[in-house]
Amino acid sequence: MNENDLIEIKNLRVSFPLDEGTVQALDGIDLSIPKGKVIGIVGESGCGKSITARSILQIIPPPGKIDQGEILLRTKLGSMNDDEHIIDLAKLKPDSDLLRQIRWGEISMVFQEPMTSFSAYHSLGDQIMEALLMHKDVSKEEARQAAIEMLDRVGIPNAAVRLNQFPHEFSGGMRQRAMIGMALICNPSMLIADEPTTSLDVTIQAQMLDLMKDLRRDFGSSIMFITHNLGVIAQIADEVSIMYLGKIVEQGTTMDIFHDQKHPYTSSLVEAIPKISDARKKRLTTIRGSVPSPFERPSGCPFHNRCPKMMPGVCDVKVPTPIDFGNGHKAACLLYE
Amino acid sequence: MPGDDQLLLEVKNLKKYFPIRRGAFGTVKKTVKAVDRVSFFIKKGETFGLVGESGSGKTTTGRLILRAMEPTEGEVIYHLEDREPFDLMKLSKKELWEFRRYSQMIFQDPYSSLNPRMTVRDIVAEPLIATKALQKEAVTQRIRETAKKCQVSIEFLRRYPHAFSGGQRQRIGIARALVLNPPFIVCDEPVSALDVSIQAQILNLLNDLQEELDLTYLFIAHDLSVVEHICDRVGVMYLGRLFEMATTRDLFFSPRHPYTEALMSAIPAADPSIIMEPIKLTGEIPSPINPPEGCSFHPRCRYAQPICSQSIPEWKEYSPEHFAACHFAGELELKGAFK
Numbered sequence: 001m002n003e004n005d006l007i008e009i010k011n012l013r014v015s016f017p018l019d020e021g022t023v024q025a026l027d028g029i030d031l032s033i034p035k036g037k038v039i040g041i042v043g044e045s046g047c048g049k050s051i052t053a054r055s056i057l058q059i060i061p062p063p064g065k066i067d068q069g070e071i072l073l074r075t076k077l078g079s080m081n082d083d084e085h086i087i088d089l090a091k092l093k094p095d096s097d098l099l100r101q102i103r104w105g106e107i108s109m110v111f112q113e114p115m116t117s118f119s120a121y122h123s124l125g126d127q128i129m130e131a132l133l134m135h136k137d138v139s140k141e142e143a144r145q146a147a148i149e150m151l152d153r154v155g156i157p158n159a160a161v162r163l164n165q166f167p168h169e170f171s172g173g174m175r176q177r178a179m180i181g182m183a184l185i186c187n188p189s190m191l192i193a194d195e196p197t198t199s200l201d202v203t204i205q206a207q208m209l210d211l212m213k214d215l216r217r218d219f220g221s222s223i224m225f226i227t228h229n230l231g232v233i234a235q236i237a238d239e240v241s242i243m244y245l246g247k248i249v250e251q252g253t254t255m256d257i258f259h260d261q262k263h264p265y266t267s268s269l270v271e272a273i274p275k276i277s278d279a280r281k282k283r284l285t286t287i288r289g290s291v292p293s294p295f296e297r298p299s300g301c302p303f304h305n306r307c308p309k310m311m312p313g314v315c316d317v318k319v320p321t322p323i324d325f326g327n328g329h330k331a332a333c334l335l336y337e
Numbered sequence: 338m339p340g341d342d343q344l345l346l347e348v349k350n351l352k353k354y355f356p357i358r359r360g361a362f363g364t365v366k367k368t369v370k371a372v373d374r375v376s377f378f379i380k381k382g383e384t385f386g387l388v389g390e391s392g393s394g395k396t397t398t399g400r401l402i403l404r405a406m407e408p409t410e411g412e413v414i415y416h417l418e419d420r421e422p423f424d425l426m427k428l429s430k431k432e433l434w435e436f437r438r439y440s441q442m443i444f445q446d447p448y449s450s451l452n453p454r455m456t457v458r459d460i461v462a463e464p465l466i467a468t469k470a471l472q473k474e475a476v477t478q479r480i481r482e483t484a485k486k487c488q489v490s491i492e493f494l495r496r497y498p499h500a501f502s503g504g505q506r507q508r509i510g511i512a513r514a515l516v517l518n519p520p521f522i523v524c525d526e527p528v529s530a531l532d533v534s535i536q537a538q539i540l541n542l543l544n545d546l547q548e549e550l551d552l553t554y555l556f557i558a559h560d561l562s563v564v565e566h567i568c569d570r571v572g573v574m575y576l577g578r579l580f581e582m583a584t585t586r587d588l589f590f591s592p593r594h595p596y597t598e599a600l601m602s603a604i605p606a607a608d609p610s611i612i613m614e615p616i617k618l619t620g621e622i623p624s625p626i627n628p629p630e631g632c633s634f635h636p637r638c639r640y641a642q643p644i645c646s647q648s649i650p651e652w653k654e655y656s657p658e659h660f661a662a663c664h665f666a667g668e669l670e671l672k673g674a675f676k
Contacts, residue, residue, distance in 0.1 A: 044532035045503075092595040149378065157620075171621050172391070201390035201559060201622075206603035206615035228533060231562065231605030235613055253608040273607055274566030276589065276674050281544050287534035290502045 001072050001086060006189055006222050007033040007056065011238050012069035012090070014060060014246075025051045025293040027246035030322070033190065038216060038223040040237030040254070041268070042230065044291050047243040049226045053192045056224075057103050072138075075189070077101050108183035110176070112195035117179060118167040125163030135186045145283055146185060154181040158309045173204035177211065181188060184215060189220040191215075195230060208269040209236050211281060230273050234258055239328070242266050245291065245302040248322075254331035262323075262331035264309045287324040301334060309335060339658070343380050343595040344551045344629040345521060351375045351411035353397055355589040357626065366495045371397045372408070376652060377660075379522075384547065386568035386585070388561060390622055393574040394621070395557045396622075399523045402555070403440050404433060412671070415439070417520065437468050445526035447506035451498040458494040461512045470517055471652065479516060487512040489543060504535035508624050511542065523555045524531050538584070540567055565589055565674070569639035570658070576625055576633045577651065581666075583659040588645060589656045590673035593661040595638045611675055632663070640669060 001008045014026040025050045033039050041049045048297060054060045056071055064160065069087070071089040078098045079085045080315070092099045108131075111117040118127060128150065129143040144163070151159035154177040176196060183191055194269040197205040216223055227233055232238055234254060242265065250263040261267040271285035289306045292298060298305050304315035311334065320332040353372040356365040356435050372394045379385045400406040413425040417439055428436060428539050432586040440553035442466065444450035451460055461480050465471050471479055481491060486507045492550055499507055507527065514522055524543070528536040540563065546552060558564050564571060565585055572582040573596065577654040581594040592598050605615060618637045628634050644664050652662045663669075 006383060044534065167475040173621055175565050202561060203390065203599055203615070203618050204621075205605070206613070207617065209605070210615070212615075229605070230533065231607040234607050234609045234611075235605045237609075251630040258607070258609055269533055270607070274537075274540070274562045275607060276562055276565050276604060283541055283544070284537035285564070290535060291532070300533050 001074070002032065002034075004034045005032045006008065006035045006074055007051075008072045009072075010070040012052070012055060012071065013053055013067045014048075015067050016064045018063070021295045022305045024297065025246055025289075025294070026055065029069070029246075029248055030249065031241060031251070033222050033224060034218050034239075035189070035292075036216065037238045038212075038225055038236055039234065040233040040240040041224065041243060042228065042233055042240060043243035044228060046088070046245075046291050046294065048195055048246040049243050051272075052227055052243070053109070053194055053224060056089060056171050056192065057107060057109065058089065058092065058099060059103075063306070073102070073106070073207055074101065075106050077106055077278040101135065104183075104188065105133050105186050106186045106188055107190045108186065110179050110190040110196045111181050111199050118175065120167055123166055124170070124178055128163075128178070128185055131182055132330075133187050140179070147181075150181040150185050151178065154178070154184075154215075155207070156181070171208045171209070173200055176200060176204075176208060180208075180211065180215070183221060187219060188221060190224065192224045192226070194226045195228070196225075205232070209266075212236065218327055230270065236315070242269070245297065247302060247332065249333070252325075253327070256325075256327075256329045260329075262325060262329070262336065263303075264307050264335075265303050266331075268308065281311065301332075311335075338378070338654075339380060341416060341422070345381045346573060347378045347381050347412075347414040348398075348402055349376050349412040349414070351398065351401055351413065352409045353401055353406065354409045354505055355395075358413055367626055370577045371625065374652075375411075375574075375577075375579045375603045377572050377579060377582055379521075379553060379555060380551055381549075382568055382572075383449065383569040384556050386556045386558065386564040386571040387574060388557075388564055388571060389574035390559065392576075392622060392625060394524055394577040395574050397553055398574070399442075399525055399557050403442060403523055404428070404436075404440070406498055421536070433466060434577065435462070438470055438517050440521040441517060441518050441519045443507075443514050443522060443524045446530050447503050450510055451506055453499055453515075455497070455499060456494065457496055457498065457509055458490070460498070460509060461489075461516050464513060464517050468517065473611045483512045486546065487515065502535075503531050504538055505534075507531065507539050508542065511539075511546070514545065515649050517522065520551070521553045521555075523557070525557045527556075528558070529558065529560060536563070543567065561600065561674075562607075569572070573600065576622065576628050578633060578662065579660075580634070580663070581661045583661075587656075587659050592671050592673055593655055593659065593666040593669070594663045595640050595669065595671065596634050598671040598673075602672065604674055608622075612645060613675075640665060 009031040010028040013028050016023040043286050054123045072086050128147040133141045148159045197208050240254050240257040243247045244265055252265045268287045287306050300316040301320050305311045315334050320334045322330040322332045323336045324330050354368040354370050357367045359366045391397045393595055401408045414422050416422045489508050491514050528539050568585050570584050571588045573580045575596055581597045599618050602613040631646040632650050635641045650662045650664045654660050
């Protein structure tokens with residue numbers, strides 16, 4: 001494991017055994033998350049981006065399970081002498097004490113739906129304080145103070161009063177701010193943000209992205225940012241991984257992904273989005289067909305039946321392996337083999 | 338204003354107020370002005386976009402101009418090819434049924450807008466049957482033609498919607514809207530639930546159909562890059578009011594309303610070498626139950642002056658076809674979207 005990395009995922013395979021057959025949700029993911037960086041994960045629905053995030057915390061919805069692979073985390077938690085050591089999260093039991101400490105204490109998560117991710121029965125303050133009381137040795141009064149400071153930090157005006165209000169009294173944008181506040185209250189080393197701005201309006205989305213940039217600077221946390229919105233990813237991420245059908249097809253710096261794509265899927269995605277000041281009504285580049293059913297995984301390269309550069313007899317037979325283009329830029333495409 | 342022969346419809350002073358009833362006797366305490374004094378026009382063969390944040394009233398406006406919802410007040414004058422101009426709001430129930438042949442709607446969520454217990458054929462046929470527009474024998478022929486235009490395979494017609502992906506479902510929804518050959522379609526967020534690659538397919542399809550069938554669209558969306566791509570003219574809504582209306586180029590690159598300027602600055606550029614500088618709007622969109630006095634945007638506006646909290650700005654044409662409702666629309670030098 002590289003010294004600058006907080007997390008390293010090696011050959012992670014997750015499957016869902018269902019009545020209709022087994023769905024290979026993740027098919028050998030390799031991903032490292034450096035300290036203090038924003039890593040973007042991009043892909044269409046069903047590509048496994050949320051499952052990757054949920055695997056880290058072992059909150060994969062049943063009957064999904066990790067079949068193989070390692071999720072290495074550098075942490076002080078669970079260490080005898082308070083030194084940093086490396087633990088494999090994939091080996092921990094989902095209900096083990098250590099994993100419970102790591103969830104929220106070390107890695108926290110912001111979900112897409114600010115409407116449903118809070119409990120409607122408890123005040124916002126109680127929910128934020130609970131996170132702190134569970135993980136840190138603080139009194140209730142200290143927790144309350146910390147919660148007020150945090151709400152203030154994420155831009156909720158009049159925090160001391162708002163703390164006693166219930167989630168329905170907040171607007172969507174405010175709720176998402178509170179969610180981010182709750183995620184950061186224990187000062188975690190990593191924040192997983194799963195489509196955190198998808199249900200928000202553009203001006204609120206811009207505020208949110210600003211807030212996350214500030215927080216990364218102030219707290220030094222790594223952020224794993226999952227989205228299907230390429231505009232958002234271009235603005236916030238340092239490095240990007242593009243996923244398709246449970247595999248990472250390309251990864252590199254944000255500049256590489258937007259200006260020097262190697263994989264045809266990445267180029268198609270970047271070309272398919274309408275850009276401001278394009279000639280109006282110009283035809284957009286499309287990717288033919290749609291993402292195949294998870295029960296009918298194509299042979300060879302999973303993208304071959306939609307790929308504009310498909311080579312018959314090669315792409316539908318051989319499984320591509322990632323090729324290194326230097327400086328961490330990798331793509332799994334047979335064009336380069 | 339363009340001449341009558343260019344117009345498809347004109348909306349004048351449209352209002353929709355929802356009463357809030359409280360207490361044991363359901364007395365009306367307050368009203369929510371979901372759409373308030375909105376006036377605009379749509380030209381034949383164009384795509385007119387309506388943008389705004391959630392709760393701005395854009396969907397309600399879309400429904401009102403089809404009279405899928407009864408307005409509180411206002412006129413919607415249609416200029417259809419084979420008929421004298423008429424006010425939709427004055428039509429009787431029976432006349433309204435006939436009018437359905439001229440306008441249809443495409444919905445946002447392709448998962449919930451198709452009845453799972455009907456076959457694709459029945460879904461597409463329903464408008465024909467409901468309006469009795471065709472003889473029984475001609476129905477099958479029309480369905481096949483429409484399906485082909487919308488890139489829905491004929492074999493799919495016997496199947497049920499659950500078998501299809503989001504993109505295919507949206508095509509079925511488009512086929513249902515087009516089966517009556519209407520000249521006017523209201524598209525309510527037609528691509529916002531779709532993946533990027535599918536979104537591009539549907540946008541291309543909508544453009545092709547418009548060219549082929551000479552359609553006019555009202556395109557309601559919140560994704561500004563999509564709107565910029567597909568629309569000829571755009572209106573911006575905020576808290577039930579129309580703030581600005583202009584050609585897409587003018588609206589995006591020389592806006593006249595400070596709210597439009599803020600929206601444009603917040604579009605995330607899909608290029609990491611562009612550094613965004615979004616204008617920070619303080620606070621949230623206010624509650625429509627207690628909208629601010631004067632211009633409803635003034636508490637968040639960085640150019641606000643005392644007059645803004647006192648009087649509601651007039652809806653005025655500042656340059657040809659460029660309308661805005663701001664006291665300073667004629668003076669401010671506002672920045673448009675990045676290029």
